[in-house]
Amino acid sequence: MKTLNILTTFLLCSLTAAAQDKAPQPTVKWKFQANSAIMASPVVSDGAVYFGSLDSSFYALDVNTGSQKWKFETRGQIRSTAAIHNNKLIFVSGDGLLYCLDKTTGKTTWTFKTGGEKLYPLYSFADYYQSSPQIKDGRVYFGSGDGNVYAVNEADGTLIWKYTTGDIVHAAPALDGDMLFAGSFDGYVYALNNITGALVWKFKSVGQRYFPKGEMQGNPMVFNGKVFVGSRDYNFYALDEKKGYAIWNRQFPRGWAMAPPVIKDSVLYVGTSDDMEMHAMDPETGRDKWKINVKFNIFGGNAFSGQNMYFGTLIGKMLALDYKTGNIKWTFLTDAYLSKRLNYFKEDDSRRDDFIEIMTKPNGQWLSMLALGSVFSTPAVVGNYLIFTTMDGKAYCLSMPA
Known part of the structure; x- marks a missing residue:
């Protein structure tokens, strides 16, 4: 019976791979190389693609050609995804400034100086954004x-106004009505009145033996009276929006679920890190409608087009799934994956025998993400284009199959 089960699994995997091979594949429209790694997500507006890089520069590219329109230099790494409104482009830099640029020219409109940026000192390598x-x-x-x-x-x-929490706030806040929700590395989610900055409620994570503070690193998201957020304590929480109590929480066995949560057709989509899974959940209960193991960590969010859902992994792949079933339609392999993966993995993407030794060397995890072109960004869909950034400093624009 065990032999039969193994054979059945092998055949199913073979059929799935064959189906992907026969399915229409995306083609590269253009690529752009920055001077350092890119963790921020691309934002597209009026024919231009905008993103910041760890080279301290913010770039504007032509969406159709990938040619550079302008570049703006700051004095710190940029790990913040920009917001665009009224021709203003606004983002945070590692130099402790909030920048507002004219999105057309790249010239400074204004800056705001905070008390300073820093990475979380307990494990700075995993303070990504x-x-x-x-x-x-x-x-x-x-x-x-x-x-x-x-x-x-x-x-x-x-x-x-400003509101002071007990530690670093690197998550993007969520807004709903007159409320703002923000997670802090002190382990709390804070609900503030967004007009006055007054505290309405705060919620403390459970904590976990490796991460006892339960740092709230994930971006909160609001839907149907609930605030959804992932923590370093391996839990993903659904909180009551008005009162701040936990309606449900789901603890994943192996690690975080801090990819930005997304709702599509009243289904909650959550990507996980060490569990390496994409989950489609009932937002009322946290129970799975489906899940799929994609064999590597997910940190970026999802984008949708038609019946497709797109997201990247830290091994340097971009995937397209049927968001209703979880079936993989195609997988795009980045340049870094194709050229560097055998430095870490075997032909089937399983770990090399010396993988742990490689990763535990000084800066081993960080160097692997640079080498593999890990995808930390949430892709952007513009018409038939899918645009995303990678840790080897590239921005890709794919022409998607019909």
């Missing part, structure tokens, strides 16, 4: 490495 600003009703909201959540005036960058 800076907060990504959110804009509403003339106000810009964002978190900072100084532990504050800020609201500043969209027109001129003047401070409206």
Whole structure:
């Protein structure tokens, strides 16, 4: 019976791979090479693609050709995904400034100085992002490495209010009505009045033996009276939006679920890190409708087009799934994956025998992400184009199959 089960599994995997091989595949429209790794997600507006890089530069590219329109230099790494509104492009930099640029020219409109940016000192290698600003009703909201959540005036960058948490705030805040929700590395989710900055409630994560503080690193998302957020304590939480109590939580066996959660057709989609799975959940209960193991960590969010869902993994792959079934339609292999994967993995993408030894060398995990072109970004869909960024400093634009 065991032999039969193994044979059946092998045949199913072979059929799945064969189906992918026969399915129409994306083609590369263009590629752009920055001077360092890119963790921020691309944002597309009026024919241009915008993103920041760890080379301290912010880039604007032509969406059709990938040619550079302009480049803006800051004095710190940019791990923040920009917000765009009223021709303003706003993002956080590692130099401790919130920048507002004219999106057409790349010239500075205003800057706001925080108390300073920093990486989480307990394990800085896994503090991947800076907060990504959110804009509403003339106000810009964002978190900072100084532990504050800020609201500043969209027109001129003047401070409206700030709220001080107990640690770094690198998640993007979520807005709903007059409420703002932000996670902090002190292990709390804070619900604030977004007009005044007053505290409405706060929720403390459970914690876990490896991460006892239960740092709230994931971006919160609001849907149907619930706040969804992932923590370093391996839990994914659904909180009551008004009162802040846990409606349900789901603890994953092997690691975090901190990819930005997304709702599509009243289904909750959550990617996981060490469990290496994409889950389609009932948002009311947290129970799976389907899940699929994609064999490597997921940190970026999902994009949708038609019946397809797109997301990347840290091994340097971009996947297209049927979002209703979880069936893989195609897989795009980045340049870095094709050229460097055998430095870490075998032909079937299983770990080499010396994988642990390689990864535990100084900066081993970080160097592997640079080498493999890990995808930390959430892709952008624009017409027939799928645009994403990678840790080897590339931006890709794929022409998707019909």
